[in-house]
Amino acid sequence: MTNNVQTLAMLRAAAWARGLAPEQLEQVERETQDRFFAAGEIVCHKWSMATHWIGVVEGMVKVDVLAADGRSTTLSGISNGGWLGEGSVLKGELRPYGVVALRDSRVALMPSQTFHDLRGSSLTFCHFMIDQLNARLGQFIALAESNRMHDVRSRVASCLAELFNPQLNPRTGPVLQISQEEIGRLAGISRQIAHRALHELEDAGLLQIRYGSIDVRDLDGLRLCARAHAA
DNA sequence: TCATTAAATTGTT
DNA sequence: AACAATTTAATGA
Numbered sequence: 571m572t573n574n575v576q577t578l579a580m581l582r583a584a585a586w587a588r589g590l591a592p593e594q595l596e597q598v599e600r601e602t603q604d605r606f607f608a609a610g611e612i613v614c615h616k617w618s619m620a621t622h623w624i625g626v627v628e629g630m631v632k633v634d635v636l637a638a639d640g641r642s643t644t645l646s647g648i649s650n651g652g653w654l655g656e657g658s659v660l661k662g663e664l665r666p667y668g669v670v671a672l673r674d675s676r677v678a679l680m681p682s683q684t685f686h687d688l689r690g691s692s693l694t695f696c697h698f699m700i701d702q703l704n705a706r707l708g709q710f711i712a713l714a715e716s717n718r719m720h721d722v723r724s725r726v727a728s729c730l731a732e733l734f735n736p737q738l739n740p741r742t743g744p745v746l747q748i749s750q751e752e753i754g755r756l757a758g759i760s761r762q763i764a765h766r767a768l769h770e771l772e773d774a775g776l777l778q779i780r781y782g783s784i785d786v787r788d789l790d791g792l793r794l795c796a797r798a799h800a801a
Numbered sequence: 802t803c804a805t806t807a808a809a810t811t812g813t814t
Numbered sequence: 815a816a817c818a819a820t821t822t823a824a825t826g827a
Contacts, residue, residue, distance in 0.1 A: 749810060762815095765811070781821050782810065 572604030577678050580627045580651065585740065589694025597687070603679040607631075607671035616668040620658030622679040626650060629675025630748065633667050634755065644755040646709070647672065647733050647748070651741030656702060659685050673747050705737035712796075720799060722759060726767040727776070728796035729757045734789055746784040753784070771795070 572578065581587055581598055590598070604627070607613055613624065613631055624631075630649040636642035645667060648654050658665045659682045671677075688695040709732055716728045730753070734742050754764035768784070771777050776792050778785040786792065 751810075760815095761811090762813090765813095779811090 571600055572602060572678070574604045574627070574676065576676060577602075577604045577627045580625065580678060584625070584651070584653075586688075586692075586695045586698035590688075590692055594688065594692060598680065598684060601681055601684045603681075605677050605679060607675050607677060609671055609673040609675075611671045613669040613671055613675075613677055614655075614665060616666070617664045620655060620661075620663060620665050621682055622655070623653060623659050623682065623685045624655045624669065625653045625678035625680065627676040627678050629677075630672040630746075631669050631675055631677065632672050632752070632756070633669055635667050642755065643758055644752065646738075647729075647752075647756055649733060649739050649742045649746075652739045653702070656685075656699065657706075660689075672752060701737055705735060709735065709738065716796065717758065720796075722757075722763055723767045723770050724796055724798055725759070726753065726757045726764060727771060727792045729753070730771075730777070730784070730786065731789065731792045731796050734786070744786050744789075745780075746786065747782060748784060749782055 578599060581602060582595070587595060587598065603622075607629075616635070626648050628650055630647060631654075632644045633646040633648070633654060634642050634644045646654070654669070655665065662682075689699065712728060712732070716725045720728070730746070733739055733746060750764050750768060751761045753768065754761045757764060757767075759767070768777070768779055771792070772779050774791070774795070776786070776788045776795065778787060
């Protein structure tokens with residue numbers, strides 16, 4: 571249950587909620603919780619039970635895995651309007667990743683029971699879920715291709731463009747409040763390499779680097795760069 | 802409002 | 815990886 575205005579607006583505006591019957595939407599609003607996480611806080615631990623489907627109301631969270639020696643890499647970033655964790659909820663398994671707030675974030679938590687109720691009763695929800703899983707698959711295919719075939723600049727461009735994936739991150743604004751260190755984790759490179767790649771993208775006029783944030787000026791240009799092979 | 806300081810982030814080698 | 819420089823936010827006069 572949540573009284574938060576932003577969270578309620580986010581639920582009602584979600585693509586999967588548009589086709590719901592009034593009583594179904596009421597159930598969602600009644601059963602979905604609402605929590606605030608400060609930057610750096612853990613939203614859910616690795617290997618924890620997947621008890622909720624997670625939506626980002628406002629802010630940004632990352633999905634990451636960390637090695638025993640403390641190194642960590644980021645698999646995905648999710649910002650305003652994005653949902654994550656459906657895979658583990660569908661399978662009823664432990665999450666094979668951790669979720670961490672990249673900056674102060676408000677997060678919606680839909681209980682897995684509610685999730686399964688929708689899955690069984692709403693065709694539009696099921697359609698959304700097909701699109702969601704398909705987008706996730708495409709994301710990881712692009713990631714594998716980018717890692718194996720493309721240079722560093724294209725990889726960074728690809729990772730940034732994914733933060734604007736219309737299915738996975740439907741309401742990302744042009745200003746990404748994310749440090750170069752986190753960009754590096756997202757692209758699987760060091761902060762120094764990320765720094766250099768970002769300046770190349772800035773010189774190409776695709777974005778503007780600010781303190782603690784990236785201002786994306788040419789999203790289509792980033793997407794083109796993400797598919798380019800040449801150095 | 803301004804100076805001081807610590808913390809975070811970026812820049813450079 | 816190490817270090818320097820810069821930006822931001824918090825504090826107190």
